[in-house]
Amino acid sequence: MAGMARAQRIWRITCGIAAAALVLAHTLALVGGAINRLAAGPEQNVIDKMAGGFLGATGTLQRWNMFSPDVGDECHVPFLLVTFRDGSKRILSSPATPPMAGGDPLLLARGMIREEQRRMEWTGHFADARRRKLDTRISDPVSGTWEQGTTYARWLLNKHLGAHPQDAERIAFVDLYIAVVRHYGEGELPRRGDLYYISVYPQFDPLWPPGIRTSLGHQPLPPRGKLPTPQ
Amino acid sequence: MSMTATIRDLWLKPVRAERMAAFRIAVAAIVLGDTLISLLPDAADWFGPEAVFNASQYAAWMLDDRLIRWSLLPINASLELVFAILGLLAVSAVLVAIGLFTRPASIVMWALLLSIHNRNPHILNAGDTLLRCATFYLMFMPAGAAWSIDNLIRARRGRPVNGWVAPWPLRFAQFQIVLVYFATGVEKLRGFKLAHVMQGGSPGDWLEGSAVYKALTFSTMGRFPWLFEGLPWWVFAPLTWVTVGFELLFAVLVLKRRTRWPALSVGFCLHLGIFATMEVGHFSFSTLSFYFLLVPAAVLMDIAGRAAGEGGRRTLQVYFDGMCPICKRSKQWLERLDWLGRLAFVDIHDRARALADLPDVSYSDMLSRMHVKRPDGLHFAGFHAFRAMAPVLPLAWPLVPLLWLPGAAAIGARVYDFIARNRFRFAKCENEFCAMHLKLLAGRELDENVIARVIELHEKYQAAGKSNRAPETPAGS
Numbered sequence: 001m002a003g004m005a006r007a008q009r010i011w012r013i014t015c016g017i018a019a020a021a022l023v024l025a026h027t028l029a030l031v032g033g034a035i036n037r038l039a040a041g042p043e044q045n046v047i048d049k050m051a052g053g054f055l056g057a058t059g060t061l062q063r064w065n066m067f068s069p070d071v072g073d074e075c076h077v078p079f080l081l082v083t084f085r086d087g088s089k090r091i092l093s094s095p096a097t098p099p100m101a102g103g104d105p106l107l108l109a110r111g112m113i114r115e116e117q118r119r120m121e122w123t124g125h126f127a128d129a130r131r132r133k134l135d136t137r138i139s140d141p142v143s144g145t146w147e148q149g150t151t152y153a154r155w156l157l158n159k160h161l162g163a164h165p166q167d168a169e170r171i172a173f174v175d176l177y178i179a180v181v182r183h184y185g186e187g188e189l190p191r192r193g194d195l196y197y198i199s200v201y202p203q204f205d206p207l208w209p210p211g212i213r214t215s216l217g218h219q220p221l222p223p224r225g226k227l228p229t230p231q
Numbered sequence: 232m233s234m235t236a237t238i239r240d241l242w243l244k245p246v247r248a249e250r251m252a253a254f255r256i257a258v259a260a261i262v263l264g265d266t267l268i269s270l271l272p273d274a275a276d277w278f279g280p281e282a283v284f285n286a287s288q289y290a291a292w293m294l295d296d297r298l299i300r301w302s303l304l305p306i307n308a309s310l311e312l313v314f315a316i317l318g319l320l321a322v323s324a325v326l327v328a329i330g331l332f333t334r335p336a337s338i339v340m341w342a343l344l345l346s347i348h349n350r351n352p353h354i355l356n357a358g359d360t361l362l363r364c365a366t367f368y369l370m371f372m373p374a375g376a377a378w379s380i381d382n383l384i385r386a387r388r389g390r391p392v393n394g395w396v397a398p399w400p401l402r403f404a405q406f407q408i409v410l411v412y413f414a415t416g417v418e419k420l421r422g423f424k425l426a427h428v429m430q431g432g433s434p435g436d437w438l439e440g441s442a443v444y445k446a447l448t449f450s451t452m453g454r455f456p457w458l459f460e461g462l463p464w465w466v467f468a469p470l471t472w473v474t475v476g477f478e479l480l481f482a483v484l485v486l487k488r489r490t491r492w493p494a495l496s497v498g499f500c501l502h503l504g505i506f507a508t509m510e511v512g513h514f515s516f517s518t519l520s521f522y523f524l525l526v527p528a529a530v531l532m533d534i535a536g537r538a539a540g541e542g543g544r545r546t547l548q549v550y551f552d553g554m555c556p557i558c559k560r561s562k563q564w565l566e567r568l569d570w571l572g573r574l575a576f577v578d579i580h581d582r583a584r585a586l587a588d589l590p591d592v593s594y595s596d597m598l599s600r601m602h603v604k605r606p607d608g609l610h611f612a613g614f615h616a617f618r619a620m621a622p623v624l625p626l627a628w629p630l631v632p633l634l635w636l637p638g639a640a641a642i643g644a645r646v647y648d649f650i651a652r653n654r655f656r657f658a659k660c661e662n663e664f665c666a667m668h669l670k671l672l673a674g675r676e677l678d679e680n681v682i683a684r685v686i687e688l689h690e691k692y693q694a695a696g697k698s699n700r701a702p703e704t705p706a707g708s
Contacts, residue, residue, distance in 0.1 A: 016397070019371050023403045026367070030407070034414055049297060056298035059345035059363040064415040066357050069422030070436040071445035075452070096451075124455050129512035130269050130354040132451050134283060137353045147288055148353065155276070155283040181450045205285055224291070 029054040030062070037063075074182045076139035078149070078198075080156045083215070085172045092156040096131035139178040141196075146222060149176050150200040154208045161209055173215045176200050242402055245395040247528035248376035248539055252330070254404070255337070255374035257520035258365045259328035261513050262340060265362070266321045269512065270347065274317055277351045279310040284351040292352060303346040313350075319343055327369070330379020337374070341366040358514030361411070365520060368404040373397065377539035394539030401524055408521035409482040416478030437475050440468030447508050454510050474501065485525050495522055496635035503632075529607040530622050536573055546575040547620060550585055550602040553578030554668040554689065556658040557650070558601065565620070573623035580689045594682055598672060600651055613651065614643035664692040 033051030055061040079093040125132065138144055138152045153176045161168050178196040201221050202208040276283055284292075286306050293300050304316060320343040326336035344366055348355055373396040375381040386392045419442070422435025436442035444464035448456045477484075477497055484494035499519065506515035523531070532538040536545050549565065552558040562576055579585045579597040586594065589602060589610055596602075596612065603616035611619040618634045621627040633639060650657070655669035671684055 020399055023368075023371055023400065027403055027406060030410065034410065038417065052297060053299045056300050058367055059341070059348065060360075060367050061298065062360050062364065062411075062414075063418075064357070064411055065418040066415065067442060067446050068415070068418035068437075069420070071442045071449065072436075073445065075450050077451060125510040126454075127268060127510075129356060129510045130273070130277070132510060133356050133512075134353050136451060147291075151283055151285045151288060154285075155281075158281065204287070207281055207285065 025054065026058060026060065030060070074180050076136065076141070077179045077181055078135055078139040078152060079177055079179065080153050081175045081177055082157075082160070082167075083172045083174070084167075084170045086170070092160050094131050094135050094156070096125070096128040096135055139196075141178075144198075145224070146199060146201065147204060147224065149198045150202070150204045150208075152176070153200045154202075154205045157209055157212065158207065168209060168211070171212050173213050175215050242399050244398060246398040246401060247532070248373055248394050248396045249378070249528045249531040249535070250524050250526065251372045251374040251396070251401055252377035252379065252539075253523035253526075253531050254365070254520060255330070255333070255369060255372070256328050256378070257516075257523055258362070258369055259324045259340070261362060261516050261520060262344060262366065263321055263324035263328065265513050266317055266324065271314075271317050271321075274313050275310055277354055278304065278308070278313045278347065280307065282351060284353055289350060293349065300349055301345075302349040303342065304350045308350075316343055316347060320347065327374075330375045330381050333375025333379055333381050334370070337366065337369045337372075341370055356512055356514060358512045358517045361517040361521075362513065364407055365404075365517065368400060368407065371400040372404070373400070378535060382539055392540045394541070404521065405524050408518070408524070409485065411518070412478045412481035416475055416481075419475050419478070437471060440465060440471045443467040443471040443474065449509075452509055452511065454508050458508075473497075477501065491525065492635040493637045495525060496632040496639075497637070498522065499632040500636070529605060529609075533573060533605060534571075534622050536571060536623075544572075545606040546573055547606070547623060548588060548604040549574050549576045549616075549620070550579050550589065550597055550604070551576060552598060552601075553580050554665055554692065555654060555672075556660055556665055557654045561601070565624070568624045568626050570625050571623060574620065582686065595678075598682070598685065600647070614640065614647040617647070618643070664688060664695065668692075 029051040032047055033055065036045065036047040036051065052061060077093070079091050082090045082092060084090070134152075138148050153174065157174060176198040178198060180195070199216065199219065199222075200214055201219060202213065203218070204221060270277065275281065280286070290306050293302065293306075304313065320340065323336045323340040323343060326332055327340055341363070345363060348359055348363060376392075376396045377394050382392050419437040420435075423438050424432070424435070428434050433439050436445055441464040444459065444462070444467040447453055447459045447467070450456050453459075477494070481494060481498070484490040499522065502515035502519050505511065533545055533547060537543075538545065549562070551562050565574055566576070577585060577588065579594070579602075582594065585597055588604060589597070592602060592610065592612070600613040601616050602610055602612050603619045604610040605619060609619075610616075618640075621631045621634055634643065655673040658665070658669055660666040660669065667688055668685065671681055671688065
């Protein structure tokens, strides 16, 4: 009985030490990584790689740069412009995106959106943080990639076709755009800024609906990574 | 105390488990709420075979050679498997919240949360990062040592339950939240470029003071961006600077006992403001869950009304003047607000008891202000007494952070003292004893002579209560 109790005690102490060592290593990685980033900047080095490895495995990799170093003056909204064979157009966007003014996508594409109208329809946001985060990630000119753009376009398209299967035969081509919305300035309404065209590559996504192409037609896959230069 | 002893105590001296238990319940509630509200309804879009983050992207993300990542969800996971994982995540969160199989359940919760988060990084925000950190620390915490079914089972089996646990997991988690604030503050200052400023450029959104305004009007993240339309940005400049200062100084402020409550109050208001004005999911709640690790355990035990390993109910003793109508009315109100039954009232005219309970408080002080004594022996007077009671009164919970804001004590104490000093003016007495009592106290220094008369009056009042006789004016009044 005494031997059992002793073994239990040794087991508990060993577990405690192992757990403390793990948390200590975690904290060292956390602090080391943070100091290294402050000192060395965003470029990867050995410390960054070691810290990143440990923190990545535990799911605690972190960088606390919300709205830092600057908030900026604009945000980005992705949307898919569907052009039908009869020449009509339709905008597909995430449910988190405000309805486009007047339902006429060409207004947006031509930079003629009536901001007052859009503002009135964009009344508030509740429980859509994940969709909005997705939209931001897709359209972020710094971190966005063509892979993200392609799957996002496919996702929007398939959701639309799921609800309107008859449209599959009517669609001529689709194009992904990112609208830049400037924030309210002092005494100003939000203004639409530039409009980016994002190349998407249907062959990248096996779930892309067959027979639907982009206005640019088939293009070879570019190297993985950043969004192509806006056109 | 030597530095070595301080460090040893900090990391090794047992602490009460209630803070970690509160953290456990809060984190599990957030995981459960987030799973049910934002993950399950859109599971097909986020994680299924036709997710917006497809299998090829998922594979590339997992095999990124710069980081080690893993997930229990295979590359081509079926939607059924996704639902099963989310269901298990919800179940593990429930188990953690109620404290049943706490340790294994918290390990499962962490592993499943990480697996789900790794399946689609595009929908994650800072709140998710913080939630993963919270679940990671929770695995190491003896968080089931209080307010848990595990504890009940342990007690039933005759095992010792005393609520005292090793402090080191708590310290690591406290360090985490301090690091979050400090790193956030430093990142904000990185917008400052001296050369740019020397050439007449902006010192950056945060130092310039425009950051909060810009964040509030951020069209895709603001909850009501139009609400702030047309307002000048400089209105929000003080808030911008307070935010940066608070983040940079948080570590120092919470380290000092005197500034801890005000710092937590400012932080609470800040995060409540973020939640009200920005759609950033559970970020505010995830951050605030860490605050439980910084609140004194005694306060949490008082709210719960019990502490692990202690028999009986924890109550706050409220010492009031039973002959003063305003005090009696206040007592009635407090009794109505005391839904949890955490207050016990003692009439200070039961002088022997009052003086025995509060030996270092003079009777004149008791006559001047209401006093509250916490189960841990600390006692408070006047506004501070009300502030000590607020955490155990559910309706007063929204007020708690406001009562601790910088300056609140100074204003609150003045208001309380004014009312206490002038209570004889506002009061409507039902009998002569009360009128004479207030007359005795009004505008006077409560010296031994006055106190003697108060005692004499009260004795007469008690005697009159028994014989229904009319009062006699105390000598010298």
